[in-house]
């Protein structure tokens with residue numbers, strides 16, 4: 001926050017002024033979003049000149065409320081979630097001025113989609129074990145390896161990439177963080193079909209991909225630390241939404257329960273009420289977390305929200321399929337598609353049930369998150385480790 | 398007041414600086430006066446309540462009158478502050494009649510008009526008089542066969558409500574608060590009520606009888622209070638027997654009496670969540686501490702993942718319980734219809750969490766957790782009793798089903 005950071009009233013005034021100069025009804029979507037970025041109303045907590053005004057993050061809501069009321073177009077955040085939630089904060093924290101200028105605006109307006117080239121067949125939860133190699137070559141790097149489970153790679157213009165630059169160091173220390181051009185001829189993206197029938201994620205093969213050194217984020221060998229920023233933001237992004245009562249996965253089940261008395265049984269009733277209670281309490285917890293952030297007292301509670309969210313999404317959607325009985329035996333569409341959006345609560349019950357299974361895997365599995373809560377929040381002692389001081393090349397795999 | 402119909406509304410779920418200051422003061426007092434050894438010793442003494450501690454909390458700090466307006470002899474605070482006190486009392490399993498006197502009885506009196514209620518309210522607020530609502534501790538706010546209002550408690554998209562519930566005639570019997578077994582005859586009360594928490598400590602009993610609500614001085618010939626051997630000896634139960642007990646009316650209209658009793662029990666249920674939160678937090682913190690220190694197999698037992706995951710899950714449940722507890726307190730403080738839903742929601746969630754926290758604490762302490770000497774059993778007994786107090790989680794879920802319009806199946 002800068003000393004001259006605008007307050008809520010000032011932001012409201014600026015937003016109204018902006019709307020007067022760029023009436024949503026007569027301004028093209030791309031122009032509107034570009035101008036909004038330039039006016040510093042994209043993400044107000046970012047610095048001036050990079051889409052923000054150095055204002056407190058909590059005041060974004062003031063701007064969004066005004067814009068929404070005026071019927072302004074948004075940047076379709078569900079399409080560019082990885083860019084907004086992960087790439088942008090990492091670029092902001094570790095990027096050079098040139099990188100920030102080049103990447104942030106097209107990212108925010110949605111002109112350039114981003115994906116995350118982190119996981120590999122041999123490195124998932126143990127991400128630091130990754131084997132994709134980046135070798136120095138003149139003023140750039142040559143990258144070879146394979147990434148997997150890469151959401152949106154089929155749409156992406158850029159990727160955040162972590163690769164091994166020194167195999168002789170212990171695994172956490174020999175990693176460097178890059179921005180990778182997905183149009184490079186050495187990048188091959190193959191759809192990877194998932195249990196829902198569609199291919200939301202992909203396999204990505206990297207063969208002699210050239211990355212200029214100017215696209216390195218952070219120092220050589222410091223990639224693990226940079227990646228922590230990305231991963232923290234990935235987990236926080238999930239807790240940020242403000243939901244009304246019965247918002248989210250419980251909504252279609254509660255609606256079906258009310259509209260279709262013939263489906264009701266006593267067992268389902270008990271389970272529905274239990275899940276309704278848990279969903280409402282989780283919503284209140286998310287709201288409490290939001291209030292803490294607004295009050296400038298962030299608590300450790302955020303680390304746990306994804307765990308609850310994953311479990312409830314799974315249990316509630318599972319109950320919904322069961323509630324529907326014979327209809328629950330059907331599925332809307334098994335066609336292999338490569339979707340532009342990811343919507344956990346979209347489509348029909350069967351899809352919701354299957355898609356929710358990924359919630360406890362993507363962005364860190366629930367088991368790994370429980371480890372993190374136990375060690376970082378509760379301060380319980382770590383498990384004895386055998387991989388800390390061994391050169392990456394000597395680890396078993 | 399915020400409209401409960403706003404589905405985004407949750408109230409302020411944080412603690413204010415004043416609330417934190419209050420917490421610090423109470424915690425300090427409890428650390429001095431109410432350690433685990435003292436609580437354990439008191440459970441076996443002839444005087445189960447800690448009168449000195451009660452005096453320090455009430456006459457010393459004015460905490461019995463938090464819910465009572467300043468003009469009526471109290472502190473003019475709200476349920477939010479009372480909830481913070483209960484967190485601390487729960488953390489210490491303190492044997493004082495706070496929920497029963499400063500919350501349930503006080504809230505019941507607040508809902509009564511008239512001089513008797515006003516006089517007792519001021520007496521309770523000072524802490525010099527202890528008041529107890531003479532209904533069993535297990536009684537849920539909706540436990541009376543009292544006609545429930547037909548409007549939804551908030552405006553979830555509605556479908557026709559349960560016809561039977563809406564159109565049922567209200568018989569006089571139905572309006573007798575909580576189907577109470579006490580009869581009112583010629584200005585005196587007759588009958589027995591069992592399972593009344595903290596009755597031994599009470600100076601005055603608030604007794605529902607024959608559709609009315611009466612104040613009965615405990616120290617009179619017509620009143621016998623017989624201690625029952627209780628699972629939770631830090632909140633002991635007793636049977637209250639009235640044989641021609643002299644009674645002063647607080648509410649003689651059946652509707653008003655039922656509403657007052659329900660209001661008292663509703664606050665009890667909602668704020669009990671904060672006590673459960675305090676209990677659960679103590680169990681979690683103490684178990685984290687113990688498993689970090691205790692070594693087996695050449696490592697702290699807390700480094701074993703099976704235990705870490707159990708404790709991490711418990712932490713998460715405690716985090717959720719805090720949100721539910723703060724929401725209930727904020728809703729009770731704000732008034733309106735929201736407290737019915739908020740108290741039921743909080744009680745549908747918190748009881749099992751507190752019980753599991755105590756059960757996990759016991760298990761993860763191993764053999765020492767099974768000993769009389771170690772305090773964990775005090776928490777287990779309190780948590781288990783709390784899971785029944787003011788209605789079980791299942792009972793509150795059923796209440797919620799009506800509030801949020803998720804009705805049970807109708808028999809074909």
Ligand SMILES: Cc1cc2nc3c(=O)[nH]c(=O)nc-3n(C[C@H](O)[C@H](O)[C@H](O)COP(=O)(O)OP(=O)(O)OC[C@H]3O[C@@H](n4cnc5c(N)ncnc54)[C@H](O)[C@@H]3O)c2cc1C
Nearest residue numbers: 116117118119124125149150151358361362363364365367
């Ligand atoms: C829908 C979806 C989208 C995804 N999108 C992306 C993406 O865009 N970009 C990207 O880089 N990755 C993505 N991922 C990958 C995801 O991050 C990994 O799948 C995840 O980190 C787990 O790694 P893994 O699949 O190798 O499982 P493994 O790590 O092999 O885990 C196997 C099992 O072992 C458990 N386990 C592992 N380590 C421990 C431990 N220390 N303690 C206890 N249990 C343990 C796990 O919890 C799991 O149950 C996506 C995954 C899914 C499902």
